[in-house]
Amino acid sequence: MHHSISNSGLWGHLPHPYRARRQATGYTPVMNATNPSSVADLIIHPEWIVPVVPRGQVLTNHSVVVTDGCITGIVPSNEGQRIQAIEHLNLPSQALLPGLVNAHGHSAMTLLRGIADDAPLRTWLQDHIWPLEAAFVSETFVRDGTDLALLELVMGGTTTFSDMYFFPDVTAQRIDLAGLRAQLVFPVLDVATAWATDGEACLKKGLALRDEYRDHALIQIGIGAHSTYSVPETTLRKIATLLNELDAPLQIHLHETQAEITGALDTHGERPISFLNRLGLLGPRTQCVHMTALTDEDIDLLRSSNSHVIHCPRSNMKLASGVSPVDRLLKAGVNVALGTDGAASNNRLSMLGELQMAALLAKLESLEATALSATAALEVATLGGARALGIEATVGSIETGKAADLIALDLSQPHTQPLNNIVSQIVYASNGTELTHSWVAGQPLVRDGKPLTLAPAEISARAARWPEKFKAHKASIDPTGNHLS
Amino acid sequence: MHHSISNSGLWGHLPHPYRARRQATGYTPVMNATNPSSVADLIIHPEWIVPVVPRGQVLTNHSVVVTDGCITGIVPSNEGQRIQAIEHLNLPSQALLPGLVNAHGHSAMTLLRGIADDAPLRTWLQDHIWPLEAAFVSETFVRDGTDLALLELVMGGTTTFSDMYFFPDVTAQRIDLAGLRAQLVFPVLDVATAWATDGEACLKKGLALRDEYRDHALIQIGIGAHSTYSVPETTLRKIATLLNELDAPLQIHLHETQAEITGALDTHGERPISFLNRLGLLGPRTQCVHMTALTDEDIDLLRSSNSHVIHCPRSNMKLASGVSPVDRLLKAGVNVALGTDGAASNNRLSMLGELQMAALLAKLESLEATALSATAALEVATLGGARALGIEATVGSIETGKAADLIALDLSQPHTQPLNNIVSQIVYASNGTELTHSWVAGQPLVRDGKPLTLAPAEISARAARWPEKFKAHKASIDPTGNHLS
Numbered sequence: 001m002h003h004s005i006s007n008s009g010l011w012g013h014l015p016h017p018y019r020a021r022r023q024a025t026g027y028t029p030v031m032n033a034t035n036p037s038s039v040a041d042l043i044i045h046p047e048w049i050v051p052v053v054p055r056g057q058v059l060t061n062h063s064v065v066v067t068d069g070c071i072t073g074i075v076p077s078n079e080g081q082r083i084q085a086i087e088h089l090n091l092p093s094q095a096l097l098p099g100l101v102n103a104h105g106h107s108a109m110t111l112l113r114g115i116a117d118d119a120p121l122r123t124w125l126q127d128h129i130w131p132l133e134a135a136f137v138s139e140t141f142v143r144d145g146t147d148l149a150l151l152e153l154v155m156g157g158t159t160t161f162s163d164m165y166f167f168p169d170v171t172a173q174r175i176d177l178a179g180l181r182a183q184l185v186f187p188v189l190d191v192a193t194a195w196a197t198d199g200e201a202c203l204k205k206g207l208a209l210r211d212e213y214r215d216h217a218l219i220q221i222g223i224g225a226h227s228t229y230s231v232p233e234t235t236l237r238k239i240a241t242l243l244n245e246l247d248a249p250l251q252i253h254l255h256e257t258q259a260e261i262t263g264a265l266d267t268h269g270e271r272p273i274s275f276l277n278r279l280g281l282l283g284p285r286t287q288c289v290h291m292t293a294l295t296d297e298d299i300d301l302l303r304s305s306n307s308h309v310i311h312c313p314r315s316n317m318k319l320a321s322g323v324s325p326v327d328r329l330l331k332a333g334v335n336v337a338l339g340t341d342g343a344a345s346n347n348r349l350s351m352l353g354e355l356q357m358a359a360l361l362a363k364l365e366s367l368e369a370t371a372l373s374a375t376a377a378l379e380v381a382t383l384g385g386a387r388a389l390g391i392e393a394t395v396g397s398i399e400t401g402k403a404a405d406l407i408a409l410d411l412s413q414p415h416t417q418p419l420n421n422i423v424s425q426i427v428y429a430s431n432g433t434e435l436t437h438s439w440v441a442g443q444p445l446v447r448d449g450k451p452l453t454l455a456p457a458e459i460s461a462r463a464a465r466w467p468e469k470f471k472a473h474k475a476s477i478d479p480t481g482n483h484l485s
Numbered sequence: 486m487h488h489s490i491s492n493s494g495l496w497g498h499l500p501h502p503y504r505a506r507r508q509a510t511g512y513t514p515v516m517n518a519t520n521p522s523s524v525a526d527l528i529i530h531p532e533w534i535v536p537v538v539p540r541g542q543v544l545t546n547h548s549v550v551v552t553d554g555c556i557t558g559i560v561p562s563n564e565g566q567r568i569q570a571i572e573h574l575n576l577p578s579q580a581l582l583p584g585l586v587n588a589h590g591h592s593a594m595t596l597l598r599g600i601a602d603d604a605p606l607r608t609w610l611q612d613h614i615w616p617l618e619a620a621f622v623s624e625t626f627v628r629d630g631t632d633l634a635l636l637e638l639v640m641g642g643t644t645t646f647s648d649m650y651f652f653p654d655v656t657a658q659r660i661d662l663a664g665l666r667a668q669l670v671f672p673v674l675d676v677a678t679a680w681a682t683d684g685e686a687c688l689k690k691g692l693a694l695r696d697e698y699r700d701h702a703l704i705q706i707g708i709g710a711h712s713t714y715s716v717p718e719t720t721l722r723k724i725a726t727l728l729n730e731l732d733a734p735l736q737i738h739l740h741e742t743q744a745e746i747t748g749a750l751d752t753h754g755e756r757p758i759s760f761l762n763r764l765g766l767l768g769p770r771t772q773c774v775h776m777t778a779l780t781d782e783d784i785d786l787l788r789s790s791n792s793h794v795i796h797c798p799r800s801n802m803k804l805a806s807g808v809s810p811v812d813r814l815l816k817a818g819v820n821v822a823l824g825t826d827g828a829a830s831n832n833r834l835s836m837l838g839e840l841q842m843a844a845l846l847a848k849l850e851s852l853e854a855t856a857l858s859a860t861a862a863l864e865v866a867t868l869g870g871a872r873a874l875g876i877e878a879t880v881g882s883i884e885t886g887k888a889a890d891l892i893a894l895d896l897s898q899p900h901t902q903p904l905n906n907i908v909s910q911i912v913y914a915s916n917g918t919e920l921t922h923s924w925v926a927g928q929p930l931v932r933d934g935k936p937l938t939l940a941p942a943e944i945s946a947r948a949a950r951w952p953e954k955f956k957a958h959k960a961s962i963d964p965t966g967n968h969l970s
Contacts, residue, residue: 114909317845320854347913360802369805424599428832
């Protein structure tokens with residue numbers, strides 16, 4: 001065991017900035033902002049609040065009260081100014097939003113960003129990504145890649161994310177250090193990797209990790225079955241049994257391409273989602289990633305089982321996989337979340353960029369300009385993600401009683417001017433660099449545009465050591481240099 | 486006449502920074518870097534050069550020599566270091582590229598950014614945009630909107646752009662002040678506007694402007710017929726006659742939606758491109774903007790006439806218009822350029838963002854991950870645009886003898902790390918904010934991330950005055966507030 005897990009509650013092992021100040025000053029925390037004599041941790045006074053719930057609302061002249069990691073009030077500014085608090089923070093050109101939920105990724109793969117582009121999914125995986133992973137994946141690879149990913153995720157507005165990758169124990173450590181909220185779905189596939197020898201070993205190691213993180217307030221561990229084509233039926237049946245016992249989330253790549261569907265029809269005589277349904281693997285804790293090329297029957301199965309769809313628009317575009325019919329899914333009552341996927345297939349990890357893409361692509365896919373409006377896209381990227389991860393009681397909107405997972409976006413730059421419509425400027429005009437502040441459970445991750453828990457220069461320097469290793473390896477296996485693009 | 490046009494040659498009326506220094510020092514400019522005793526204006530030493538021509542090349546350890554606004558050499562760095570020059574500029578974390586060519590836009594419309602989203606083209610135009618334009622378009626509107634657009638264009642890597650909007654005389658003034666290279670296509674449509682009473686008046690005013698700018702080195706004036714559905718056949722025939730006389734460029738919105746094509750079939754019994762062809766309006770100076778829903782016959786007409794396609798992927802997505810089959814067009818030998826369109830339908834004016842979108846969308850449209858590779862996307866956004874505008878002898882690539890229209894992109898930020906592939910990181914991983922330097926004809930527009938010819942605070946302040954005017958107008962015509970979204 002290389003790592004230690006904190007028992008300090010909501011904030012992992014990070015020092016709690018307000019708790020320390022409380023101890024120094026003798027303040028007593030309170031959970032109710034309606035008591036004006038009480039002392040809050042933080043009162044945020046943004047120019048606008050986009051709470052996501054109620055849908056479509058944009059508040060001005062309001063303040064958000066944060067106490068002990070929770071939102072304990074949303075009050076008129078003149079009232080907010082009078083509440084005693086350890087800190088009052090004015091954000092005069094910013095909109096305050098719930099933190100974005102990035103529901104699918106492989107964060108360590110940032111190290112492979114740009115290493116193999118312009119290739120279809122199967123070629124990309126089998127000829128490029130898997131051979132490199134076989135040669136390089138290690139605890140160090142996962143540490144360096146995850147840190148680089150976390151930095152980009154945080155600066156792009158993500159406060160909660162889901163990760164599926166080898167050495168999830170290392171990923172968990174890095175997330176705990178960085179202070180994000182996360183779901184880690186440990187990968188299950190029947191291929192020997194540096195992390196585990198086969199599907200059985202994946203499950204054993206992953207379940208041990210789940211036990212270890214049982215009481216962590218910000219990190220939950222679930223099962224990440226890679227796909228129906230890479231995990232044998234016997235292993236999928238074992239997972240079904242486990243899920244019944246554990247009430248754990250399951251995430252799986254499903255219907256990523258038409259070729260996957262055709263392959264499944266050839267192999268089992270069923271579409272992948274029907275196959276999963278027959279094995280008892282669909283349900284309210286099942287997160288189906290990608291879901292392109294859907295029939296009405298596929299959508300019925302998603303709805304009747306209360307399974308979730310994780311839409312990854314940029315990855316689907318870049319690999320020419322297809323496109324998930326988000327507008328139809330939402331109209332059918334299926335919950336949709338949003339994910340960046342990994343940087344080897346995106347190649348960005350910006351949730352602000354991703355939600356913009358989702359809104360644009362939904363219109364093209366449905367040929368309806370009304371599809372996935374700015375408001376709807378923002379809901380998918382926040383509450384939709386929270387629902388998919390089963391944490392909608394805690395995150396996904398700015399509501400009293402929820403955790404203080406918040407982001408502030410500066411709308412004063414020329415590219416978001418003039419401010420005809422706040423939500424539109426965020427969704428359609430942002431370039432993904434508007435973030436100035438970010439909090440998870442009241443813990444600040446970014447302040448005035450500077451990350452507090454991640455060190456950019458050191459992280460970039462560690463990442464920069466990898467390309468020459470990849471190049472030397474490529475040269476050694478293919479002296480013509482033609483093996484990888 | 487409010488404005489004066491400079492006769493100072495390549496740089497409009499801006500003071501030429503090197504010319505002034507030459508006068509102070511008595512240096513004699515030379516046009517040939519191979520003469521080591523000569524004195525150049527500027528030697529740029531970037532970490533990488535992506536010259537676009539030859540295709541796929543990335544140079545390291547090379548320098549670019551700039552003299553009198555032109556690229557006068559691309560030489561090994563050790564040689565470049567020894568060339569006498571007024572300035573040597575080291576760009577140790579930057580890639581130097583040809584400036585991006587944004588081949589279609591309506592820059593004044595930035596003031597309408599976000600004012601009407603999530604509506605299809607016809608509704609968006611007829612119920613939202615045209616009524617607002619009827620109420621507000623003026624010289625002041627065009628000045629304020631154009632300046633805001635120019636700032637965003639320049640900071641996103643555009644050095645040449647094409648504009649189609651009312652009061653093109655005002656647009657020309659603002660561009661001349663800002664120092665970009667531009668094609669202005671004056672709008673021709675048979676609707677009374679604040680600028681012109683009808684199609685005839687548009688032509689008269691536009692041709693006078695063309696005369697006025699005949700000798701301007703950076704600005705050329707062409708004809709912007711709005712579309713086949715908004716310009717009567719008689720006016721289009723007049724334009725055909727004029728084009729024969731003038732050798733001027735023609736830009737037209739064409740095949741923007743399937744509805745436009747269906748409408749043309751109902752009206753003339755022909756698809757819009759066949760209609761244009763019959764009127765003699767297709768040719769090597771014809772720029773067809775949008776071009777969705779193409780048949781093989783449409784593509785044959787484009788190729789045989791040597792007409793150009795201006796692809797506007799984000800605008801087409803946002804308005805649910807459709808998608809231009811860029812991969813098929815390029816394979817058929819049709820030149821493709823790229824445009825952002827206006828900020829009311831995009832809502833961004835970042836060419837770095839637009840070329841990223843073009844590369845991603847081409848893969849989805851063709852379901853081929855090899856479609857519009859990173860290298861091909863960069864060529865479309867540079868040389869493709871230059872060809873469309875008829876200025877490929879001057880701009881579009883870093884080649885000795887071309888104008889020094891250059892941009893430098895900083896690749897040291899975490900989101901472009903690690904540097905497995907320079908062109909991939911620029912095309913797929915950039916967020917559009919990497920620009921640190923920009924030059925047009927050797928004139929610096931941006932230095933160290935700061936615009937030199939545009940004042941962000943003043944421009945934003947002028948733009949910020951408009952939303953309340955729009956709101957008051959909306960309230961006056963529709964007290965329920967339901968007229969505009």
